Amino acid sequence: MIPALQVRSYFSFGRGLRSPESWAQEAHSRGYTALSCGDWNNFYGLVRFSLACRKVGIKPLAGVVIAPGDTPLLTAWCLNRRGFERINRMLSRILDKEPGYNPVEDLRNGGWDGLALATHIPEILEVLFPSGGGRIYAALYWGQSFSETVRWARARGIPLLALGSSIALSPQEEWNYRLLRAVSLCTDLESLPPRIALEKDQIFPSPEELQRYFSSVPEAWAAAQTLAQEADTSSLLETSYVFPDFEGMNSSQAFSHLEQLCREGIPRRYTHSSQVLEDRLAYELSIIRTKGFASYFLVVHDIVKRFPRTCGRGSAAASIVSYLLGLTHVDPLKYNLFFERFLNPGRMDPPDIDIDFPWDEREQVLRYVFTRYAGSAAMVADHVTFADRAPWRESAKAQGATEEEIHRYLTLRHLGKSEEIPDYVRRGAQFLQDMPRYLGTHPGGVVIVPGSIYRWAHIQTSPLGWPVLPWEKDAAEGAGLVKIDLLGNRSLAVVRDAMNLVNPLREAQGTKPLTWETFQPYEDPQTLEMVRQGDTLGCFYIESPATRLFLKKMGRVDYELLVVASSIIRPAARIYNELYLERLRGRAWPPLDPDLEEVLKETCGVMVYQEDVSRASMAVAGFDGSQADRLRKILSKKDRESVLEDWKGQFFAGGLARGKSTGVLDQIWEMILSFQGYSFCKPHSASFALVSLKSAWLKRYFPLAFFCSVINNGGGFYSRQVYINALLREGFPVLGPDVNASGLGAGLEGNSLRLGLGQLAEISHRFITTLVESRRDKGPFQNLEDFLVRMHPGLPEARIMIRSGSLDSIAGNYLRPQIFWVFFLAQERSLFPGLPPAPVSIKDYPPGIKIGDEKATTGLIYTQYALDLFEPRARTLVLKLRLPTLVTSHQLSRLVGRTVTLLGLYVTQKEVPTRSREAMAFVSFEDRQGMIETVLFPQAWEQLKTRLWQGMAFLMVGKVSQEWEAITLEVTQIQSLSRQSAFVRQPPSHPRAVPVSLIP
Template sequence: MAPGFIHLHVASALSMRYGTTTPQNLVNRAGEYGQSALALTDRDTVAGAVSFIHACASAQISPILGVDIALETPQPYLPTPAHGGKWVKPERPRLTLLAHDKRSWAGLCAIISRAHLDSREDPEINRQELLQLAGEHGLVALLGPRSDIGYNILNRRPDRALDHLRTWQDHGIRTYLEIATHCQSPDADNLSDTFAARMLQWAIVHKVPAVLTNMVRYLEQQDSRIADVLDASRRQLALSAKTNSGPTNQAFLATTAHMSAIAQRIAGMVGDPRDIRRILLSQTVELGLECIIDPTADLGMNQVYVPELAKLLPGESRSADAILQERCEIGFTNYLTDNSVTRTDDQRSSRARLDSELAIIAQMGLAGYVLTVAQVVDMIRQMKVRVAARGSGAGSFINHLLGISGVDPIAHNLLMERFVSTLRPGLPDIDIDVESDRRIEIYQAIFDRFGDKRTTCVSMRETYRVRHAIRDVGAALGMPPSEINTFAKSFPHIRARHIRSALAELPELRRSGIGIRAARGDLDQFLDLVEGLDGLPRHTSLHPCGIVLSDLSLLERTPVQPSAQEFPMSQFDKDDVEHMGLLKLDVLGVRMQSALAYAIKQVHKVQGPNAHGTDHTGFINLETVPRDDAKTFELIQSTKTLGCFQIESPGQRELIGKFAPVSFGDLITDISLFRPGPVKSDMITPFLRARQGWAMTDYIHEDLAEILAETSGVVVFHEQVMRILAVMTDCTLEAADLIRRRMGDYEQLDEIREWFYLALRKKKYELVVIEQVWEVLRAFASFGFCKAHAAAFALPTYQSAWFKAHHPAAFIAGVLTHDPGMYPKRLIADDARSCGVEILGLDVNVSSDTYVVERTVNGGYGIRIPLSEVKGISQQEVSDIISAQPYRSLADFVYRARASRPIIERIVLAGGFDALHGQLVSRRDLLFHVADLSTQFKLKRTVRAKVTAQITLGMEDIEWIPEPTGLPALSLADRVRHEIEVLGLDISAHIMSFYREMLVQLNVVPAGHLLQVRSQSNVLIAGVKVATQTPPIRSGKRVAFVTLEDSTGPVDATFFEEAQDQFAPTLFHSWLLLVSGTVRRTGPRGVSILANGCWELSQVYQHWKFGGVSAVQELIGAAPKVQLDPVAPTQIWEHASGFRSSPYADVRPAGNDIARSMRSAAKLAP
């Protein structure tokens, strides 16, 4: 079979802001055309190589890999007429390089790495470096219309073109001229037929082989408009400013016939069309066939690479297996002693578990991998950093014995097969949680230990979503920046392809001016372009946790480029590095670990070495605190778990209120229950009913009783699914895990179901049992939660709850400093007050750069607000203020602190000088003095600089006493307003206190009193909105969960789609709310509101102020409570398990936007 045409110059969407389609789509189209091979030559990257190879394998197409690279030129950056006169680099000469074996692939990696080294935004490589590397590694060069040769031929300088050609040939580089045309106009454009013919003629004259390409960058001709938008974004020019001539819709992946016609047309302009056409096409195909890549031999895929043992353990002569065996034996002896394992049967089973795991590790050649991870964990501990394993790695007994995981897999019935399996090739995952504020320090230590030739970070690609797409399309179309910004911010964080449906379906958009214009069709072109950008990569950045550790071949197998944090990162993402056989260690910076570490230090600082929970070091050791502490579980059962890891969200607080965990195992179950799988399969309700004794435990079949006993007959864990499959079908646990994974694929469900039914019928199970078990597995198996992962999560969950129960001040100080949760700081501060912890105001003589615990005059504990919370203050200003403490007066502060005048004024308004001068003058008086003092001391510093060092002006030694100005003091409302504007916190009074009279008259129920209200009662609640979530739920509808706080505590309200229709703009864009709804009891300690309406509190206040209660009742009564027939979503994502999700679901942390917007909420106070 003839190979057909072979495209040798093809860009995918991995060419950032240039290509428009995925490698998969390109491969599929080439397959449809009957083309036997295809090249991927993205600009400045091979990031798409792995997915391209997989797509080629599926389509039975041979892969060719290369890169389109820019040459360094002395051209200066030029200003653009758009975007405020930004500077961009003009287009530089480019060429295409092709690899054809292992050596040339290594050269390709080296060239790309070098191009990115000094040119992060515009990668380019020095010509001499490129020539040397390309020659040494045997790369093939395609010099096309945009190369130096092409530009010189275009400018009719054949002598210079010949000089460039000889330079390439002198370095031993196989050089081809690339012939391409994108238009038929006879002008001088370098992509015209005329110029293509000139290039071909020049190649013939100088006996240079030529190949034909279409310089592909999109799939279909109609995609050219998207390419134009990407060009405009990349060049920072509006589309109207584009200077390219001729049609631009020809860079598509063309058929063999189309390329043959182009060859015929160009050949006819040169000479004998048949002969030249035949030679041009045959040279193209021949080169393509020569450059086919073998993924295993050339890229090293399907192999495993870890640091050499000599690097890992210098001077060690034994094998990795022998060293691992020895370390495990030491750990096993300690395990038996520490856990008082004395029964012979227990010792034998533990021994068998260890021997089994060691055998699997040896069989898979993973001893070096495990030792590498263990060494990294040991190194982190030696740095005095909190570290804990997460994920399925907690199921390995070896990981526990080596200290990688703190969870005992035997005690918690975890499975090694979920972590690693001989049936699942490749490296397993071990994720390491560390303190977030020390993550970069740990990265540096890993690089120092293994070297940058064996170490790199993983990259990730940010793709276009609706807001990014709106901004880039708007700029390309020349829209005013303010209009673009308003348009973009009006959308939730959704896919760009959902922009039309969002405008039609979301009530907050449908009734807006944008929605009305869209419905009229005024925005059709704009919306088409936004949708066209959906999912295209737009930026490469450092993955938040992935580090690659390899042997010395690392840089020969992956290009690296600098990240914003200055660490090198592989161009491959987290999935690709695994396919490349590279050890990826996820080092996750977890803020809760930082909060706990900080809290431990605060306890030691304030309470000393004898505080509750301390060990022989004088510090609290959370790894050794009892895991059956009654006070801890009392706190958890109370649902007062704000700030606690994993159990602070509204849904989790509701669940633990019903569940009432009493053991560490219960926490594991709780964390696993609060996942889409159990929610979809409605396992939470029967679990709670059985747990609380309201229903008999149903195991479906007696064979499942032992497996499901710990969860009251309900499937909760992946490991349970694996055990059910193994017990009922007689397959191995390894095979069961593969089956569980496959059940996430719709296309495989029927095949698995047939196998499952056949296996169980052979074992004489009744059909009704088979059907019941299958439905449970189908709904849950692929979408549940790994018990080992839950167990790893349960550890910091318990530790955080223990700390809050025993040391609330230190714990909350840690939470406020490191901000690990979903809620804004003002809610956490309010929670501190409810725990008996005082929030101490800003004080220039006491405040630090973090929240610190202090003893209060009444013998309790308080938390001091830090200087770092002052709006706009720099880290340098914070350091300068702290280093000069204490201050005798405002004058002393102005003179010595070196803070800017706006910062000093904000500190005054936030009460930072109340302790110094609050008894004499008001904040308004001090604000008046700031201006005068700033002027005086500015002049004083100028004079002082001019006099000799022996002359002392002495003004800084004068005792400054502020004089009252006679101005009225700030009202309490003004003080609170300024505190929120400056600090984001209301210190002097709660913001809701100013509405108290109105709220009492309206019979608004305080959050803290809702437990006393009968279920199903209609109520009004009010408060500051502190969190909003629209998570995926099983119905596929968009449901908004809102948390309000009113000084008596938080209350959660649920807005279903019917309630959102009328009130969505207020719900999503206002911060102080009055909400009407029905009380819903969620257990003995839980209560929430099923909302049917909401109003902006300042609007309600104005009605009440001028019209009393009747005016508010009229306002509320005028709005319909629900819209009975909301527009139904037209697009719903459905998982193989049956889980359905709204396209408008938002999985971001609930409080982020609100936390940033709290300062603006102060303006709404009356």
């Protein structure tokens, strides 16, 4: 055994340079047979490190540096699972910065059975060695003088251990190290103390150098070999999956209880049972029983029955067991959902059930889980890396760039001109790219284990108070932990809130109220017609520009076609979208291969769903279920390129053996590759499509209640202003916030929408809730005097309340500027009872100022349609610049092939690459008649994209194009109507991040 004890990876955030995989590969290439990775206070990289070592054929040793307060005290190695659990408890206390916690005292009092410890600090050795708590060594470090430590330790009988403290492979990495430390310490390279440098002893030695260095202390080298030999790292990470216990039931009891719950669910979901149902249920239960998954389903059911407003999605929606338990809401038998994508006898990985809850109920769900399963549950982590703009910003900042320079570099990068950024900034950004930065929390992944969580991992508390594992989802799975995804979904809250607004109206009309489980408008003709027209603004999952255009192009829509539309729109599948549309609209489609005809029958011979990859590879290449599922999963992995060539070879070998031609196999393989990156399974899209239809039904029949709910839940794909504009187009007045009439959120007031007080900017939530409580307890505010006496607003609150118009209804004869006069007078002396008349010299604000105040105080323009403010200037510019005829979106269908001018408000944009890798864009605008979808081809996009940063209203010149029922404008000119630089937006980091500017 030739061990390297030890190295530090980049999971010592801000202190390590290399990935676990890099260290494993390097150790193997240099001839080591065992490697210890000791990061500071964590096992974040343990799973990746272990897998990487095993891949190259060396033994991984689980080490960790105990460094509370960033002061390294000692190193610990796990000899077995007892030691792993012991150190996990310690690391959890350190990571949570438990006040007064002293790890040395903890070790002295509680021992360290199952661990081996090493330290170079005599005071720690003097405390721990006599206590007899376990194996401990005096640490001797490669590259450092240790003669004094040897004499001192030998005199006391303390064994010696040969160690390293490697960070880098060569001295040439010093610049990278200093840059990383500067970024970590929020300083720049010039200000970084000279002592922060890459020392010689931190360079990774060869085995020969290591053994030669410790030749004078052979017992230290022998101890390292013994430690490496005896450490049983294979027991630390499970080779099988760890499922939660449910109420202390054994596997047999859990299965019986699950079967009983399924039986109870049949009459709730079906009018009567059938042989098809019984056969499917028996099949699924047999797999669940064989694999020991029953307790997992019971735990998820336990959560869902307490919080039933859900959308179970992902492949679990193909399961009749999930449907009968109420975890999912689409009938998998009726809609032919492929169960084997979720579970099959050959599948090696665990089930993965995703449950969406209304976003504002998710905290309650998590609180229940962490109370019910306290000490046995934790969130899955997210390893947050330097990505997108961060590497560039941090590289420039650490090298002394000013904010102005940083902004210029980021703009150049956004424009695709990175070569104009200084070399040293680019070098730093390339080094920092994808480097782990800190531990985040997965959006919804929760792990529940039998017994103590510390048996499996250490935890730390998130800013929201939840316990978090050290590993992201792939590493957690690699450690044998099975997650449940408990996710927040704003659209479920929209449906819930709209139902709550609608149900009193239905009851007043003598109509049954809507319920969550029975509200399933699959076949409502008016809803489906609205969806076919692409009139889906605000509707969950089907409101993006690409989806609305696709729905129009389809020509017809029912629920199952909506499921297709929800799946087929993905980046790598664009060329197949048009093929599918042509075939849907009647073009003949001979199957690529007879064995695919039945497999792809419902999608016109085009692979649409993830499971199509599995089914096609089984039908064409003879893959078994396990092989086919692995291929499907590989396509979604980041490192897929390294293995896809091998999978292609297997696919072609199987296909050729079954008599398929190379040409046919090429075409099928290309279609399979369209699933690279993200894609969807049919059960997932079927679940989402049901929520889409619920949203669409509510919009069709109760648009005011629907959009009120969309706005209260923070909008959907677009900003709140877009939904306000939609209401104004439909003829619904939007009323401003009012001190007496408004609640926290927006509400219905007759046939109008009333904005809520909670939507006011720069007023504390505490002030607003106090106001609402005062109104509840003491009644409405009678007048301005009553408001001032009861609320005692400060200037910040008074300013927003006055300028937003929230006090207009109680101000009597006072104009808004006069209310300020009253407020300031009240600060100087008591005016009560009675308010004096305001000086007539204080005049009201002009309309333009009031509209600006609307925008500044609520983030919205609502008293009139914003585009109306720009129309006079637009007409003047059209004449002045001799532009083509100014038309509206409603007229475009009659002007196909013509070049026209449109006036529109900016909505959103999406930049995409062409086949030749040039950038082009789809940009959405709106006018009084509806949405305007535009295309900017590469030349136009390159010339015009910066103009979209300049304001909110634009004149566009372009040619009207039509593809089936979808109308677009091919833009060649854009003119901003916002005046001067006050209305210039910054380059967006993401299309949806573009803020809406204030009007001129």
